[in-house]
Amino acid sequence: MLMRDTTAQDLALARATERRQSRSRWLAHAVLALGVLVFAFPIWVTIVGSSHDASTIGRGDMPLWFGGEAVANYVSAWVSGGTARRTTGGLPAWLMLWNSLNMAVLIAVGKIAISLLSAYAVVFFSFPGRMVCFWLIFITLMLPVEVRIIPTFEVMVNLQLTNTMTGLVVPLIASATATLLFRQFFLTIPDEYVEAAKIDGAGPLRFFKDVVLPLSVTNIAALFVILFIYGWNQYLWPLLIVTDKDLTTVVVGITKMIGNGDAQNEWNIIMATSVLALLPPVAVVIFMQRWFVKGLTETEK
Amino acid sequence: MATLTLSGIRKSFGATQVLHGIDLDVADGEMIVVVGASGCGKSTLLRIVAGLETPTAGSVLIDGRDVTRLEPADRDIAMVFQNYALYPHMSVFDNMAYGLRIRGMPTAEIRKRVADAAEMLEIAQLLDRKPRQLSGGQRQRVAMGRAVVREPKLFLFDEPLSNLDAKLRVQMRAEIRRLQKRLGVTSLFVTHDQVEAMTLGDRLVVMHQGRAAQVAAPMEVWGTPADTYVAGFIGSPAMNFLSAALSDGGRAASLKAGPTLPFADGPRAAADGTPLTIGIRPEHVEHRPEAADAIPLSVDLVEPLGSETVIHGHLPGGESLVARLPLAAGAIGDVLPVGLPPAEWHVFGTEGSRLPARQGVAAAASR
Numbered sequence: 001m002l003m004r005d006t007t008a009q010d011l012a013l014a015r016a017t018e019r020r021q022s023r024s025r026w027l028a029h030a031v032l033a034l035g036v037l038v039f040a041f042p043i044w045v046t047i048v049g050s051s052h053d054a055s056t057i058g059r060g061d062m063p064l065w066f067g068g069e070a071v072a073n074y075v076s077a078w079v080s081g082g083t084a085r086r087t088t089g090g091l092p093a094w095l096m097l098w099n100s101l102n103m104a105v106l107i108a109v110g111k112i113a114i115s116l117l118s119a120y121a122v123v124f125f126s127f128p129g130r131m132v133c134f135w136l137i138f139i140t141l142m143l144p145v146e147v148r149i150i151p152t153f154e155v156m157v158n159l160q161l162t163n164t165m166t167g168l169v170v171p172l173i174a175s176a177t178a179t180l181l182f183r184q185f186f187l188t189i190p191d192e193y194v195e196a197a198k199i200d201g202a203g204p205l206r207f208f209k210d211v212v213l214p215l216s217v218t219n220i221a222a223l224f225v226i227l228f229i230y231g232w233n234q235y236l237w238p239l240l241i242v243t244d245k246d247l248t249t250v251v252v253g254i255t256k257m258i259g260n261g262d263a264q265n266e267w268n269i270i271m272a273t274s275v276l277a278l279l280p281p282v283a284v285v286i287f288m289q290r291w292f293v294k295g296l297t298e299t300e301k
Numbered sequence: 302m303a304t305l306t307l308s309g310i311r312k313s314f315g316a317t318q319v320l321h322g323i324d325l326d327v328a329d330g331e332m333i334v335v336v337g338a339s340g341c342g343k344s345t346l347l348r349i350v351a352g353l354e355t356p357t358a359g360s361v362l363i364d365g366r367d368v369t370r371l372e373p374a375d376r377d378i379a380m381v382f383q384n385y386a387l388y389p390h391m392s393v394f395d396n397m398a399y400g401l402r403i404r405g406m407p408t409a410e411i412r413k414r415v416a417d418a419a420e421m422l423e424i425a426q427l428l429d430r431k432p433r434q435l436s437g438g439q440r441q442r443v444a445m446g447r448a449v450v451r452e453p454k455l456f457l458f459d460e461p462l463s464n465l466d467a468k469l470r471v472q473m474r475a476e477i478r479r480l481q482k483r484l485g486v487t488s489l490f491v492t493h494d495q496v497e498a499m500t501l502g503d504r505l506v507v508m509h510q511g512r513a514a515q516v517a518a519p520m521e522v523w524g525t526p527a528d529t530y531v532a533g534f535i536g537s538p539a540m541n542f543l544s545a546a547l548s549d550g551g552r553a554a555s556l557k558a559g560p561t562l563p564f565a566d567g568p569r570a571a572a573d574g575t576p577l578t579i580g581i582r583p584e585h586v587e588h589r590p591e592a593a594d595a596i597p598l599s600v601d602l603v604e605p606l607g608s609e610t611v612i613h614g615h616l617p618g619g620e621s622l623v624a625r626l627p628l629a630a631g632a633i634g635d636v637l638p639v640g641l642p643p644a645e646w647h648v649f650g651t652e653g654s655r656l657p658a659r660q661g662v663a664a665a666a667s668r
């Protein structure tokens with residue numbers, strides 16, 4: 001009898017908790033759905049817009065469902081950057097995407113390579129001025145490109161690196177974020193590995209290649225995703241350093257397609273190009289997602 | 302196979318001196334166990350031999366060659382770490398082969414060596430696994446295997462068993478001993494566990510605060526400890542220490558606990574009244590119900606262990622005494638009559654170092 005009572009009570013309690021939980025879960029989902037809507041709506045409008053002809057959007061309509069011009073728009077954007085050559089400068093999307101891809105990959109790879117090596121030096125070697133080096137690297141964190149943009153531009157002009165991929169990429173590579181992350185990770189590598197490697201006869205570079213790099217793979221992948229997107233989205237620096245059309249990146253290129261003098265904006269082409277510009281970062285995220293999550297959450301012992 | 306000679310090894314980290322001049326001669330094929338409390342500098346000593354630390358002063362000779370300034374890789378040694386330090390991303394095979402590959406050994410030879418070592422250590426079926434897929438005991442074996450394949454002049458072990466559970470520890474202890482004897486490789490084994498030390502070593506180095514308090518065979522360390530530190534460190538339960546004063550012209554000790562008893566091995570060369578410490582192991586304390594000269598031991602705690610009973614109590618004068626008695630004798634609050642046979646005494650002088658009987662006089666007394 002007594003037992004039956006307690007079970008009944010327990011049940012009631014459990015049900016109440018469940019109800020409360022399901023209510024809060026419902027609320028959470030509603031908030032999430034709202035968030036998704038807010039984020040997704042502009043993208044939806046862009047995708048839909050890229051499937052209409054120029055005049056539909058030009059009239060001020062904002063269609064919410066697909067039109068029939070998708071193939072024509074994308075082909076036009078890809079091959080020639082639209083019909084009105086005056087407005088876009090006639091830059092085909094493939095060229096801008098290629099430039100962006102080059103820039104983003106070079107920035108990501110360059111940053112990772114430099115910061116791996118500098119973090120390795122700072123963590124595993126004791127040399128005079130080690131901490132000074134570390135702090136110098138650290139300080140660059142407080143000086144992103146935007147802050148030092150004028151002197152950097154001056155340096156690039158003096159080196160005659162304007163309108164080159166080098167000039168575009170190198171100043172963006174030099175920063176400390178990734179160095180700091182790798183330093184933190186390297187500090188978790190037990191000293192015993194270093195010592196075991198010393199006894200095994202592995203020199204510093206060999207230890208780096210055979211032990212440190214393989215242990216850092218997930219971190220490198222995670223950073224690659226972040227840095228690729230960082231590079232892809234660069235706007236101000238490419239706008240300044242590149243005036244040559246052949247080196248225009250897609251983010252800069254799209255803004256140049258808008259509001260250019262007296263000609264009509266070809267919104268359908270602009271939107272198609274925007275959609276194309278979205279794809280590589282999305283692809284990188286999807287492709288690297290597994291590694292990415294692993295790199296952020298898992299610390300292998 | 303090789304000899305190892307350490308002479309005058311000192312080491313300071315900044316202002317703190319950790320090693321105060323260690324001298325040691327290790328014979329070919331010998332297993333030396335360095336034992337001492339945590340923080341006494343055992344690992345530092347081992348790492349100096351390995352070349353992972355540079356001594357502040359002194360030199361390390363392997364096979365007569367001065368290696369003090371050489372890199373670890375050039376010393377022809379192998380080391381087993383406490384947490385094994387297996388490279389987590391490499392298979393067992395690769396872990397064992399890594400050092401050999403770096404030396405540029407031909408692949409066939411590497412395969413053969415790893416296979417032989419794996420068979421000897423019974424890890425042949427684990428060669429493809431990653432370290433994280435192994436149990437503690439298996440990792441331990443792989444770490445051993447990595448040392449064995451090198452066929453080094455010297456094995457260095459830094460508390461390799463302390464991460465294992467008690468049963469496995471005993472098993473691996475025996476196995477390390479067997480392996481070391483079989484391969485005949487000169488070895489230095491660091492541990493804080495006195496049982497490990499006693500069972501493994503041909504000789505022990507008992508370290509205390511950066512000094513070698515005693516270097517001797519295990520039974521000698523147990524039988525004639527050089528000072529009160531060694532006496533108290535080796536043996537379980539630990540040796541009892543009773544204060545006393547020299548009396549009767551150096552022929553007897555008058556215990557603070559009461560009686561004055563003559564030394565069994567002859568007189569000491571010191572003035573009467575010199576303070577002494579008399580050490581006696583718990584297993585040598587006797588239960589003497591009938592004896593008139595027995596000392597009353599007030600029982601504070603009784604630990605029955607089956608075959609014997611460990612009694613914790615105190616003597617008149619307040620000094621505590623632990624006795625290992627063969628039978629269940631006494632209960633808390635009882636007063637047991639015990640004897641402290643002088644034949645089993647360890648006599649220590651004021652500085653805590655062993656005060657031996659005067660030479661010649663003992664012989665004269667026994668004549």
Ligand SMILES: Nc1ncnc2c1ncn2[C@@H]1O[C@H](COP(=O)(O)OP(=O)(O)O)[C@@H](O)[C@H]1O
Nearest residue numbers: 314315319337338339340341342343344345346
């Ligand atoms: N790299 C180091 N820097 C400073 N002090 C150290 C260093 N390595 C060891 N010590 C100190 O030296 C002493 C002995 O250390 P260690 O040899 O590891 O002792 P054990 O192995 O006997 O426990 C300890 O007090 C420790 O703090």
Ligand SMILES: [Mg+2]
Nearest residue numbers: 343344345460
């Ligand atoms: Mg240690």
